[in-house]
Amino acid sequence: MxxxxxxxxxxxxxxxxxxxxxxxxxxxxxxxxxxxxxxxxxxxxxxxxxxxxxxxxxxxxxxxxxxxxxxxxxxxxxxxxxxxxxxxxxxxxxxxxxxxxxxxxxxxxxxxxxxxxxxxxxxxxxxxxxxxxxxxxxxxxxxxxxxxxxxxxxxxxxxxxxxxxxxxxxxxxxxxxxxxxxxxxxxxxxxxxxxxxxxxxxxxxxxxxxxxxxxxxxxxxxxxxxxxxxxxxxxxxxxxxxxxxRQARPLATLAGYAATGDAHHATAPDPEGTALRRAVTTALTMAGAGPADVDHINAHGTSTPLNDRAEAAAIRRLYPHHRPTVTSAKGSLGHTMGAAGAVEAVLTLLSVGRQLAPPTANFVAPDQDTDGLDIVAGAARPQRIDLALSHSLGFGGHNTVLAFTR
The missing domain is CATH 3.40.47.10 (Thiolase/Chalcone synthase)
Known part of the structure; x- marks a missing residue:
């Protein structure tokens, strides 16, 4: 490095x-x-x-x-x-x-x-x-x-x-x-x-x-x-x-990143989120951090029953002792497909820079699959965000995690 x-x-x-x-x-x-x-x-x-x-x-x-x-x-x-x-x-x-x-x-x-x-x-x-x-x-x-x-x-x-x-x-x-x-x-x-x-x-x-x-x-x-x-x-x-x-102004630091594969199904994510959790812990290790240091997650959050269930399961298991705020921009933007990972990376680093977690549009209440997450809803939430993660998942079992810090 x-x-x-x-x-x-x-x-x-x-x-x-x-x-x-x-x-x-x-x-x-x-x-x-x-x-x-x-x-x-x-x-x-x-x-x-x-x-x-x-x-x-x-x-x-x-x-x-x-x-x-x-x-x-x-x-x-x-x-x-x-x-x-x-x-x-x-x-x-x-x-x-x-x-x-x-x-x-x-x-x-x-x-x-x-x-x-x-x-x-x-x-x-x-x-x-x-x-x-x-x-x-x-x-x-x-x-x-x-x-x-x-x-x-x-x-x-x-x-x-x-x-x-x-x-x-x-x-x-x-x-x-x-x-x-x-x-x-x-x-x-x-x-x-x-x-x-x-x-x-x-x-x-x-x-x-x-x-x-x-x-x-x-x-x-x-x-x-x-x-x-x-x-x-x-x-x-x-x-x-x-x-x-060159006297440029840094907006955030890309402190860690990782990619893993599910090898589970052509389109459905692993319901346990095993490989996603490994991507998170690998990215955090690269950033010199652990799950307790994560303040905010910009989730992949597609609004499909299977994706949201798997991602919620991974988040619950990764953070048994504290709950980072979670948001998905897809409630507002829809799913921009291959652009989503870059678009949401920008939104994640803006959350770090502006100390603000955007809401998940249209979120009203969880079901048993998504309960237990601190979903930001209704209005943007000011909070201290020193480290934030951006999750991106894709057909074929791709899991990608980016970690941004101030």
Whole structure:
């Protein structure tokens, strides 16, 4: 290790708004963003949580039609993160900058659209930009081109933990001296007919058609599935000494991290949360801390019966003698899929920096599976937060934990 890794810039584009402050305000207000979605009309579930329209301040790229929506969301979040960190891509040494982007599905909207053209009008109608729009790594490739990043350029795909996996990978690149700066990100735009139909067929989506705004209910006794959403999050990581040398303001320290696998089921988490607990204890050990030092948990909290039950079981077993506050941003934002790990990492470090635990929107009361947790509900809760964890889980049994300190 070459010293502590700090976060010096963040950028968010979520259903709660464009920008970190807009997202933080929406989540702290407990404001749900799910609503009927005309783009999903006729499907078993026809509501979602979409990012507001990007304005000219965010769509600064020429010919935006060349890119998948997931890439455009990433561009907007990265632009904010660099400005927040006081960085300019025209001034840095691109060979010493790393970029790691996580996504669950890459440019799936591009793939669906072009497949529709193929079926309707034949192969001659397919765009020559299909592969550069669809291939999952191209979110990374397009941003590296845009910013002149010629250091390590990688893509992570661990389903809904992808953004958090990107943070870990970026931190490892810093730890091994392969870069001086690293951008870690997650982005996904999976609010598409195919994805919505497939998740609905699995029984993963909420069917609360009469009240979409209250459909995402993490840890609540009446939860019945997640709300499909989109978004992007970017974190600027660097060694503390490097940040000091350029007089950058650290927002938080990435004190520990870990990843484990369940090897239990293709989609269902281990109900005992065994591997998740191991990821937590490993991340805490790296941070020089233990369970008693955890003040706050930004949970994965999908609002599905199985995820929330397993995560609650893991939390109860990890903290038998005290109860850290627990929140899930998915009550407000829905499930942003591969972006969630990065988006929620930003929210977690903001909780540390601002000493405030956001509420879990739509949480009313637990059931026997989720009882025993100190769920923040109703309003944001001021508290002392010296160490906070961000949990990210994904299909395939992925568990990723990030530990942030002041």
């Amino acid at each position: 070459r010293g502590p890794v700090v976060v010096t810039g963040t950028g968010l584009v979520t259903p709660a708004g464009i920008g970190t402050e807009a997202t933080w305000a929406g989540v702290c207000a407990g404001r749900p963003t799910a609503r009927p979605d005309p783009g999903l009309d006729g499907l078993p579930v026809a509501f979602s949580a979409r990012v507001p329209e990007l304005g000219p301040e965010q769509l600064t790229v020429r010919q935006p039609w060349r890119y998948d929506r997931s890439t455009l969301l990433l561009f907007a979040a990265a632009q904010e993160a660099l400005a927040d960190a006081g960085l300019s891509s025209t001034e840095w040494d691109g060979t010493r900058v790393a970029l790691v982007v996580g996504s669950a599905a890459g440019g799936v909207a591009t793939l669906e659209a072009q497949h529709g053209r193929l079926l309707a009008d034949g192969p001659g109608s397919v765009s020559p930009l299909t592969m550069t729009g669809f291939l999952p790594n191209m979110t990374t490739g397009h941003l590296a081109l845009r910013l002149g990043i010629t250091g390590p350029s990688l893509h992570t795909s661990t389903a809904c933990a992808s953004g958090a996996s990107a943070v870990i990978t970026a931190a490892l690149l810093l730890a091994t001296g392969q870069c001086d700066l690293a951008l870690a990100a997650g982005t996904d735009a999976m609010v598409t007919p195919l994805c919505a139909a497939a998740f609905a067929k699995m029984g993963a989506l909420s069917r609360r058609h009469d009240d979409p705004a209250r459909a995402s209910r993490p840890f609540d006794r009446d939860r019945d599935g997640f709300v499909l959403a989109e978004g992007a999050g970017v974190l600027v990581l660097e060694h503390a000494a490097h940040a000091r040398a």
